[in-house]
Amino acid sequence: MNLNYELAEQDLIAARQAVGQTIRYCVPADLSLTGRRIAGFLVIGDEKWAYIENGRVMDQRSIADGTDYKIIPLIGNAVLEAEIDHSKRIIARLTMQHAARYGFIAQILNDISAKRQIRIYNNEEEPICAKCGGTLIHGTRVCPRCMNKAAAIKRLFAVSRGHWKTLALGLTILFASSGIALVGPYFQKLLVNGALQPTDGSTDKGMFFLGIAGMLAVLVFGELLAISKSRIMAGVSSGIAADLRKMVFDKTQQLSLGFLTSQRAGDIMNRVTSDTDRIRHLIQELCTTAIFQLIMLVCASYLLFQADWRLAVVVLLPAPLVAYLHRYIWKTVLWKLFHKQWRVHDRANSFLHDVLSGIRVVKAFGKEEREIKRFRDYNSEFAAATVKSEKLFSILSPITNYLIEMGQYFVLLIGCSLILDKQMNIGELIQFSSYAAMVFGPIAWMMFLPRWVANAAISIDRVFSVIDEQPEVIDSERSGKLAIQGHISFRKVVFGYKTYEPVLKDINVEVKQGEMIGLVGHSGSGKSTLINLISRFYDVTDGEILIDGVDIRTIQQAELRSQIGVVLQETFLFTGTIMDNIRYSKPNATYEEIIQAARIANAHNFIINFPDGYDTMLDENGNNLSGGERQRLAIARAVLNNPRILILDEATASLDIETETAIQEALKRVTKNRTTIAIAHRLSTLRHADRLLVLEKGEVAEVGTHSELLEKKGIYYNLINAQRNMTKKQDQNDGKDQPVSVEITA
């Protein structure tokens, strides 16, 4: 990360005057307090900082005057604050573009102020495009400035290389069929001139049959070729689309959790399904209709000029003009109307989706009437928009089509007068007007080509943007395999989803093999983040996590995760049988292993009572099971692989006491001899933990056994007390004894 920007000469002179000759750090402070973007810089020297703007020093101070330098992320901007003379003050304001930089700067200022050695974790590189040198957007590899639509389509063809044989065959047939289509009018002329109205007066039966046969042959062969062309092209385009879908899906499976959570699931699904389908459509249309139309246009106009250049000019000259008019009407009037109609339609649709999926809420609050009224409004709005656009369309569409065919009218006009003057015969006119008709279609069609290709190009963009996305967590070449025993150590671990906001600070913990650690702390204290780091869903910002003495960044991800069992609060079960779901973590598990895992998880007894036993088909996300049953299946799934490390993230939070007891019992069996890290909603769950780790604002505040921490009378003691008080209150209210279990958001 660039923490030392180059200053312009004027600024540099001012900066040196303010902080001395050495400028150790210099970063932009590009926002004024009044909300203007400015070219300001914060300069840090050996002992002083200064704020420079347009060659003038606006503010300066000794760094040691201030303490507690801090970057405060606000909404859409951030400020650097410090405590100076016992009062807080804003030192600089900046746009979010530089917020991460200031995370480092604040740390540097604090270190200088406290006369510590500067420790900055500047391992974050700013990705730069190799070609143009511009900064790349985080997580992408392709520089958008150096890549254009043509390049996108080129890439598409690179993907289609695997299908080039069939593609070539399709194109050959395409050329053949356009050739045949062009012969058609010639036979028409033959028929008219040779048989129906011969120029020399003598009718020729042979010519007549030849003409008829030729026309029939054109018709039959043309259709046959069209059928095979469509079949081949459909095959090719579907094949390419399938390749793309596979590429996108593969990528979504490889990408890090960070990217996937930043995107809506529906959005990614769209890219896999509808965008690739649009691309398939593009290829199909491009390789059939577009090329065909182009050939027809070129050949037909050539033949027109061959036949009679005067008539050809009459036909072709107004064509672009008329076609432009046609397009203009579409673009300005009709497109807008239809677009509005679609938007209304979208709104009505999403309203419908909302209300129908929330029908229980609607009924519970008795708001049916209100929803009916709202739907009626949307409905009539949609109807009105449809009527309006259809009405206009019904008038404009014939007019524009008529305009396109105006040329035909002129051809007849001039052609007939030429025939009357004996400069042309009927056969030639018929041939000519057939060719003319072939010209208008492609011209009108091509007017819409740019918009249509642009739309498809957006789909290509969207698909490739996923394919090009780079996973944040990657295996290096050195990554190897490791049979995990279960010793975990955190060494000076610092981590933040955004580097300037560390969620975990300087975590130093040793977890012995087979030990059970309970993680306790308020929500947002970093517990879930800590366990995400063990599975390496994210990489640490600084420090290292070792398993059995090996840095987890040097273990292959799949290898690492397959040896860590995870049970989450939200259990997700896939559609399939109970057996399939348990077997998910180890597809080659034997029946016996599955039953063992289920028994350990206390799930065997309820499964065996089902009429279909382990073959019970689960509904979507196991909706035909109770919460406790689902949870126990999840535990069975986690232990089947016999992982040495087990992570329980609020695994029993959403269950009632009785079920929890059953699961507790299961867990006790499961955690034996396994390194277990558990986050629990209810503190009672963690009674059996060997040690408890209390996290507070991303730091380890307390470590010890349950009784040690109680003696210490710190945070844990307070949490337990709060729990007891609540239980007491509950008992008084209910007037009966209840087991000690109060929910503290841990």
Add this chain to the structure above:
Amino acid sequence: MTASKAASDHETDAAKTTSDLSDAANIKYLTVSNATFKKTEGQMLSVKVDGEEHPAVYVHCSFPHTNRSIYLSIRTIENKEIGMIRSLDEFPAETAQFLEEQVSIRYFAPEITRVVSVKEEFGYAYWEAETTAGLCRFTVRGGGGHTKLVTANRLLINDVDGNRFVIPDLTRLTDKEYRMVEMSM
């Protein structure tokens, strides 16, 4: 029971429920009489509430898009609420002004006055626009709701860095601008 009696019963019931809610919510309101706001030398805000001094406080809006001068929450850096302000109108003009300043520092989203160009490529939209903060070029990730309507005609745009921009009224855009903006919505 007569109809009018029933109606008056109903009214008292309604009054009772609202007071129940406010009891339960237990909102501490800051007024001219219990709170004194001061702008510090370092451009920050301090407040003295019932004799207790809070040297640095932050102003959060309940309705940053629809109304920025009502129901402001005054909070410490630890995100503890000191109290709420019902409306800035209750305070003298000078106090209201520096509270407003604090709001505009916290919620920074330049208004787009003219859209120069929006180009969409590879899942990102590249914007160039004249804004109240000057000419800005920024990149917006496509999809995932980075460009969204916060009211019927107010468009909020979040760029890749986390900067925010606002088009206050979509209907005031020219046709050309609207077409560019719409592509990325």
